[in-house]
Amino acid sequence: MNFGQPGFLLLLLLVPLLIVVRRTLRLRGGVLFSDVDLIKGLPIGRARLAWIPGVLEFTTLILLVIALAHPQKGESEQKVVSEGLDIILALDISGSMKAEDFQPKNRLDAAKIVAGDFILGRPEDRIGLVVFAADSYTQCPLTVDHKLLLELVDNVTFGEIRDGTAIGMALANSLARLKDIPAPSKVVILLTDGQNNSGTIDPLTSASMAKALGVRVYTIGVGTLGEAPYPVDDPILGRHYVNVPSAVDDVTLQAIADSTGGRYYRATDSRTLEMIFSEIDQLELRPQEMIEHISRKDVGVWAIWPALGCLMLQGFLTAFWFRRLP
Numbered sequence: 001m002n003f004g005q006p007g008f009l010l011l012l013l014l015v016p017l018l019i020v021v022r023r024t025l026r027l028r029g030g031v032l033f034s035d036v037d038l039i040k041g042l043p044i045g046r047a048r049l050a051w052i053p054g055v056l057e058f059t060t061l062i063l064l065v066i067a068l069a070h071p072q073k074g075e076s077e078q079k080v081v082s083e084g085l086d087i088i089l090a091l092d093i094s095g096s097m098k099a100e101d102f103q104p105k106n107r108l109d110a111a112k113i114v115a116g117d118f119i120l121g122r123p124e125d126r127i128g129l130v131v132f133a134a135d136s137y138t139q140c141p142l143t144v145d146h147k148l149l150l151e152l153v154d155n156v157t158f159g160e161i162r163d164g165t166a167i168g169m170a171l172a173n174s175l176a177r178l179k180d181i182p183a184p185s186k187v188v189i190l191l192t193d194g195q196n197n198s199g200t201i202d203p204l205t206s207a208s209m210a211k212a213l214g215v216r217v218y219t220i221g222v223g224t225l226g227e228a229p230y231p232v233d234d235p236i237l238g239r240h241y242v243n244v245p246s247a248v249d250d251v252t253l254q255a256i257a258d259s260t261g262g263r264y265y266r267a268t269d270s271r272t273l274e275m276i277f278s279e280i281d282q283l284e285l286r287p288q289e290m291i292e293h294i295s296r297k298d299v300g301v302w303a304i305w306p307a308l309g310c311l312m313l314q315g316f317l318t319a320f321w322f323r324r325l326p
Contacts, residue, residue: 015062067304084124085284086142086183088174089115092192092222093156094133095163099193099244101228103270110270111191111222112153118277119146119153128177131156134164134198136173142181166199167192167249171206171217171256179213186213187284189277190256191220195249207256217260218280221248222267 091111102110119127129140129152140152167190174188188210196203210217223246230244250266257264263283267273 018061063304063306084126084144085122085185085187086126086128086178086181087122087187087189087284088128088130088142088177089118089153090130090132090136090170090174090188090190091115091156092133092165092170092194093131093158093160094165094192094194095158096165096193096230096244096247097222098158099223099228099230099246100241101224101269102222102273106231107193107222108156108158110273112156114270114273114277115191116150116153117274118281119149121281126183128174129153129156130170130174130177131160132166132170132173133161134166135161136166136169136199137161138173138177142177164198165192165194165196166201167194167196167252167256168201168203168206169199171203171210172201175206175209175213175215178215185284186215187262188215188217189220189280190217190253191222192248192253193221193223194247196252203252203256204259207259210256210260215260216262216284217256218262218283219253219257219264220267220273220276221250221253221264222273223248224268 091108093108097108097111098106100106104110104113123146124144126142126144127146127149128138128142129149130136131139139156140149143149170192171188171190174190178186178188207217225246227243227245229241231239232242233239248266250264254264256262263280265276265279267276
């Protein structure tokens, strides 16, 4: 509660003065008696309540002054404004991602499903997609058109790049998409199941670049511990499976994450991969700004109606119940 015209409240300082003046004037008798003993025995009756009209009169005055000061009731509304982040998803599409130790089918399909859920959960962020095998290219630059991005993620498949694993190139390509963009936070999420064996840039060199640019890198190594079933299509025997060892370079991926302020995760199944993306989602909370809007409503009428009521009651009592001699 506040007042639109608080200066009028200064008139309340006159109320004590008026009370003193009013009391002084009433000390002058309306009727003179030579000896008050003549009325000592008379019943006083309603004279004991003769102060009520005066109280009502001053209450009316106080309420009118409050109404003139325009009392206002404020209603506060808070709005949270989020500033989106810039995130690059770097997905390994090398042949080893065909291993079917993840559900529903293989490592790449599981990664695409979880990445899609991650994108849907961050509608205010600009997200891009980089894919890599022996080389790397940008499947989708940073965008807030997540419908388009989800379609591109869904269309990612094998054979678009010759086979191999160029982790350093993938990270460098991701950084190229982030380096010239002002943003409160820049993040790369790099997912792979292998070791760097292709490309012209070493992974740790790319990690040093990321650190210099203030980009956090979360690395995810996918693959069961030990061997995983790998599909082989034979023109004679048809499709059959062979067990291949997982070759995730945990040491390098850990070093990349540590040097950039990110984290390294090892996903051994689809459930673990979901939990990893959920944790990254919580770690990379969007910066928020609280905006408070206050709307004020004039409630002076709440004082006017009681004032009118007091005035009418005071007039009635003075005219009929507490009539005074002139």
